[in-house]
Amino acid sequence: MSQLERTFKAEFEKLLREKAEELQQKLDDGDLNEAVNLIQALQEARDQSLYQEVGRLTRALHGAIRNFHIDAAKSESVENISDMTDATDRLSYVVEMTEKAANKTMDIVEESIPIADTLSNHAEELKNEWQKLRNRELNADEFRELYWKIDGFFGQLDQDTKSLNSHLSNILLAQDYQDLTGQVIQKVTGLVREVEASLVDLVFMASQVESITGVAHEEEAPVEEDMHAGHGPQIAPEENENVVSGQDEVDDLLSSLGF
Amino acid sequence: MKILVVDDFSTMRRIVKNLLRDLGFTNTQEADDGNTAWPMLQNGDFDFLVTDWNMPGMTGIELLQKVRSDDRLKALPVLMVTAEAKRDQIVAAAQAGVNGYVVKPFTAAALKEKIEKIFERVDAS
Numbered sequence: 001m002s003q004l005e006r007t008f009k010a011e012f013e014k015l016l017r018e019k020a021e022e023l024q025q026k027l028d029d030g031d032l033n034e035a036v037n038l039i040q041a042l043q044e045a046r047d048q049s050l051y052q053e054v055g056r057l058t059r060a061l062h063g064a065i066r067n068f069h070i071d072a073a074k075s076e077s078v079e080n081i082s083d084m085t086d087a088t089d090r091l092s093y094v095v096e097m098t099e100k101a102a103n104k105t106m107d108i109v110e111e112s113i114p115i116a117d118t119l120s121n122h123a124e125e126l127k128n129e130w131q132k133l134r135n136r137e138l139n140a141d142e143f144r145e146l147y148w149k150i151d152g153f154f155g156q157l158d159q160d161t162k163s164l165n166s167h168l169s170n171i172l173l174a175q176d177y178q179d180l181t182g183q184v185i186q187k188v189t190g191l192v193r194e195v196e197a198s199l200v201d202l203v204f205m206a207s208q209v210e211s212i213t214g215v216a217h218e219e220e221a222p223v224e225e226d227m228h229a230g231h232g233p234q235i236a237p238e239e240n241e242n243v244v245s246g247q248d249e250v251d252d253l254l255s256s257l258g259f
Numbered sequence: 260m261k262i263l264v265v266d267d268f269s270t271m272r273r274i275v276k277n278l279l280r281d282l283g284f285t286n287t288q289e290a291d292d293g294n295t296a297w298p299m300l301q302n303g304d305f306d307f308l309v310t311d312w313n314m315p316g317m318t319g320i321e322l323l324q325k326v327r328s329d330d331r332l333k334a335l336p337v338l339m340v341t342a343e344a345k346r347d348q349i350v351a352a353a354q355a356g357v358n359g360y361v362v363k364p365f366t367a368a369a370l371k372e373k374i375e376k377i378f379e380r381v382d383a384s
Contacts, residue, residue: 102270106277228320230313233342233363244344247369250360253346257353 293317312341
């Protein structure tokens with residue numbers, strides 16, 4: 001509220017008080033004619049104040065709506081008129097990116113596991129035969145066989161560790177989604193913050209309209225939480241005592257229920 | 260052992276399936292919410308149900324209640340793997356007859372422990 005508006009409101013209040021006292025006085029004196037004139041004057045003052053306020057609110061509302069980033073002129077379709085729709089698209093992009101990255105990582109891990117398993121099995125096999133060699137339990141043929149097995153294993157080792165290496169760097173690369181989605185989320189967070197500020201302005205304006213027009217409404221009953229719906233991940237479980245902070249607390253709670 | 264994994268995120272289903280495979284359970288099927296899971300449960304001979312809570316369509320807790328009130332399925336072991344971490348919810352799941360509750364994010368060890376515990380109890384009864 002500007003200084004001018006505050007002064008205006010204060011003056012209106014002062015006028016109300018003065019006229020009310022005067023009205024009481026006139027009524028006490030029995031001067032009904034003058035009393036009616038006073039009521040008329042009060043009505044006019046209220047109307048004028050109301051017009052002034054409505055004018056101010058209209059301007060402010062216009063500003064607030066502009067702050068919602070709704071720009072119908074620039075876009076062709078109705079669905080695409082605000083940054084909010086853009087934000088929805090951006091968030092869908094985040095879901096898509098994270099899903100892709102998760103699948104890519106799991107693909108590579110699933111490819112890598114059998115390679116590591118085979119290597120480990122061959123190494124185990126060679127280790128056993130090597131032990132036999134050290135214990136001098138191998139005959140010449142078996143030794144020759146082991147010789148070529150080791151030779152083959154080195155070749156396989158070279159090839160497989162190279163591919164494991166490349167898989168690991170691909171897993172590393174797949175984490176680039178964090179940077180990209182992080183930037184998108186930060187943009188959306190910024191927008192949400194702006195929209196929140198605009199909404200607070202709107203609520204404030206609505207409350208002023210109510211006070212000046214004398215509109216009163218009943219408090220709505222708080223909406224009951226739907227137990228079935230689910231709340232999704234808790235962002236700060238330690239700040240909410242209704243929320244468990246990990247598996248240990250779940251286990252404690254369940255065992256207190258006899259699980 | 261035939262297991263149904265229900266989660267609306269395919270990546271989470273994949274993670275759970277992979278962990279189950281590591282535990283030696285290779286016969287798994289997937290559903291993306293309670294509505295898809297229900298006919299599968301009725302038609303297939305599943306031995307175990309792993310379900311998320313928060314899903315579009317039918318949620319996990321509704322699926323659990325449906326399973327418990329179905330004559331043929333009421334004894335099916337159900338493990339809830341979910342990000343839902345409110346005490347009221349865990350109590351509600353327990354009252355609805357869940358056999359285990361794992362909160363996301365979880366470790367392979369936690370999942371393994373709960374699954375083993377469930378089967379120990381099922382085998383004992």
